[in-house]
Amino acid sequence: MQHFLKAALAAGALSVSIGMAHAQDLAPLNSDSEPDRIDWSQLDATFGPMPAPADGTKVGGVSKTLTNEYWRSLGEGYKSFADAHGVDVVYQAAQSEGDQLGQLSIAETLISQGFNALLFSPQTDANLIPALEKATAAGVPVVNVNDAVIPTVAHYVGNVQKDNGMRVAQWFIDTHPEGGKVAVIEGQAGVFAAGQRTAGFTETILAAGNFDVVASVPADWSRELAFNAAATILQQHPDLIGFYANNDGMALGVVEAVKSAGKADQTAVFGTDGISDAYAAVRAGDLTGTVDSFPVLTGEVAMEVALRLAAGQDLPRVVATPQALITKDNIETYATSDLSALRATLMAE
């Protein structure tokens, strides 16, 4: 028995070390700075038109939670592209953004059903690693889609998080050449997207020389926490000219704080994601702008990448998806439900 135990342990160790050796071929991924990358608009030009998927191809998607509009929209993108190419898609999500083990269970259960490719949007950088290893061992391509990044993943589809904050910083530099005080409402501490968005904003605006980032505080993606933080910051710095929030939910909380402080004319507020509430708030003039990362289109691009991989194409490790700064001036250009028109607009940029 003891012999057997030892042998089993040794076998386990061997299989793991083989798995790790394979994983070590890839450097830990930083999706923003990975050199092996391509922009989504170049896929057709570089790799030819989308190959027809084999009959009976099916793709599984696992995302964070359907209580967030972003992930629902991403699933719509998966489905619309899959439907257009006659591919079956199964899209599942965990109960909440905190449910790490539940998401792992879902991913593992899906793997056992024999998909041709899998699309993972993990809760954290680590919680889907066992599922990734299992799928890789079974030869099923896995695409990590926004926004937590599994360091060992071979394929990533998503927007450049850092560019997100840089676009907002650029707006301030263009609109307020005289400079001024700004503040950042950050997402959950330690989350890659939050860190990169904040860094992109702060680095860009400080480089302009005449701006001050007077506060940069986490509000954990919560509208209520963001409201409180913004109210406090406004009391301390009544001459603040703008806020940048790492997502739209928080930005809408900030908008309320700015309004109740009577600073709506003086203080600009920017969010991130482009959810429908944010579009409505931009139209109403409450929210100055949001950086839309086009979740439906991102879903379509991710599905295209998965199907190209399933068809045997060798793609770069990162495929960057589009984003744009939406303000009152350009909102009608982007607020279209016609995806092909949106694609054309973004391609032209």
Next chain:
Amino acid sequence: MSKALTSLPLISRIRFRDAGTLVGLILIAIVFSFLSPSFLTLPNLVNILQQSSINACIALGMTLVIISGGIDLSVGPVAALSATLGAAMMVAGVPVPLAVLGAIATGVACGFFNGALIAWGGLQPFIVTLGGLSLYRALALIYTGGTPIFGLPGEFRAIANGTLLGLPGPVIAVGVLAFVAWVILTKTPLGEYLMAVGGNPEAARVAGVPVTLTKLSAYMISGGLASIASLILIGRLGAAEPTLGNLWELDAIAASAIGGASLMGGRGSIVGTLIGCVILGALRNGLTLLNVQAFYQLLATGIIIIVAMLIDRATSGK
């Protein structure tokens, strides 16, 4: 005690309840195997056991605490704290067995802290462990700065990812722990003390049961098992995250309750809790196979917990 309780010997009453839980599991399995061909296959059943093993490890400790008349809401953050400390030790080059012991000692120490405030301080378990829930999570976040610790040694991961007789390492480890917990509860004085303290603390004190030590040991066991669960998880993930263990306490309480533990104390079963964990695991697995969205999985879990409570009520004749 009610008439139904006294008319049946305690042990056979518990076995009767366990049989009821098992019937529930079998019913669920039959329904799913009709609806999905891949449910009743060996790889999928092993999958369910593996997915249930972490919750089972937590629920074992939770059951002992609940039997003693308490509750431990801090298991998830205790797991996170011991996992991050253990992982940091391993990455720093501390030998794996030593780091594992260090992690378990951290969990036991957290349990001691909870237990000391409850047993000696006379504070309410719900409030103390609610405080612990924030406290230990904060320590884990502060210690790591919010970022995961990657790069755990392969020899450590091999234990969690290995298999023996076709069963994954975590399932075997939790099986052994469950056997130990069952022995403690049914064959040792500590088990009798736990039942007595949870059933009627005053009577237990008069009868000479060491009430303080009994409560203390329940929370220490719970803390230790939480850290073992976290070690299993980080072995599988290859990384330790300070956010790990979110909402573990609720799954563990649910499993204990489905298995027949009473939050009033004095009643609970290791076998029942294990079956409760597998019921929750099978439910999640089966509904995923049927491509049912997570919201309905939550609904099903809620219904099962309430049905289990209603059956409890009916059979205990109260």
